[in-house]
Amino acid sequence: MAKQELIYGLHSVQALLKSTPERVLELRILKDRQDRRLQQIISLAEQNQIAIQHQNRNSLDKLVDGNHQGVVAVAIPGKTHTEEDLEALVTGAGNTLLLLVLDGVTDPHNLGACLRSAEAAGAAAVIAPKDNSASLNAVARKTASGAADTVPYVTVTNLARTLKELQEQGVWVIGAAGEAEQELYQCDLKGPIALVMGAEGKGLRRLTRETCDYLAKLPMAGTVSSLNVSVAAGIFLFEAVRQRR
Template sequence: MAQHEWLYGLHAMESVLSREPERIVEIFVLKGRDDERLNRIIHQARQSGISIQFCQRRVLDDKVQGEQHQGVVARAKPGKQFDEKDLQQLLETQPQGFYLVLDGVTDPHNLGACLRSADAAGVTALIVPKDKSANLTPTARKVACGAAETIPLIQVTNLARSLRTMQESGIWIVGTAGEAEQLLYDCKLTGPMAIVMGAEGKGMRRLTRETCDELVKLPMAGSVSSLNVSVATGICLFEVVRQRQVQ
């Protein structure tokens, strides 16, 4: 495991400072910038005894390889990594859980956006396979706008096996697939469940698809054949939210 990782972006920094300030080793701030949110971060860091260095923009750009850092970068200890044991614990302690599963989503921007939607929709945890999937990179954390610190990202060795474990615990597995006959809006989404989204362009893998209890699709009226996975994820998650509220 890496000894440290780079975090950047105002939302991500505020979230880590409020929840896990002990992870932050030092913070680098853009020199001369007078911004209310940035000043709040500086104040919070000082209260936590964290070292702060004021730098020129080029120094910050170099640390994050040109990504949009919003004037603040931190060197931090790696966050907790979740695996099958953590999933099993959640299944035992939260029998009415609501899960999001991403099968092979490799773009960290999409992972971050899905984390943000998952947090807003009240998802219990986000589950991804260890291989051929985006990790919780600094980019994913920044796009997640703080959700990376609130939603457990559980990496599993065998996704189909983990889905079967979830089914044995009473979780209904709903997969999204363009070839499905049933529309999302015609599916009952009110019990303990997991929504499974496929990879960008390729969709779910065969074993994942075969493990699902039910397959659904979004109605597509235009000439575009599919939506970005993070957009489709948001639509699916909030249909679950809507149905649960009108029960």
């Protein structure tokens, strides 16, 4: 049997049915649930001739470890994006290129939230090292609310090397670091850029930090020293959006 994955949650399943319905083998729907959102998903499945099974809550709860919201899709795993895909994305985006780089983010909830912010900001891709990074699992997909099927998640073997290759293609690499001298709002984010966020708690690794063209920090007025990585990523991304408008 071909490898399968379970995708759950209203946003995630609806986005999957809209973007790549051919991946969906069947839907498992909560029996007797009849609200409008679920009916939209059922209609999409019927349009694409996807089999639907109606199951009780206990059966769905056993399928997935999370809040399924009454719908689970049994699907063929999506395309894995590689360095070759990244090269095409960079070439195609030109001067408006916006990339989000996650240097060792291991929590799938944070990965999902970062993907969601990246998609909303119009980022071309989210990049992460293959090792010591969260995988694009069901939890990340659920948190991403559909963004996992529209923003490429590119995993690379050597992050520092990838950043240097981006620099050679004219991309400015800006790292988020609390010890930086300049604040984010002093940075020019209008050209092709890659915004690099560090791991939860540890921040940027030394080699990643040294590879960045420059570092930027957020002005922190309160007593906490840092923000959650997905919150910080959203602020960095949308400052770039603001400057480009």
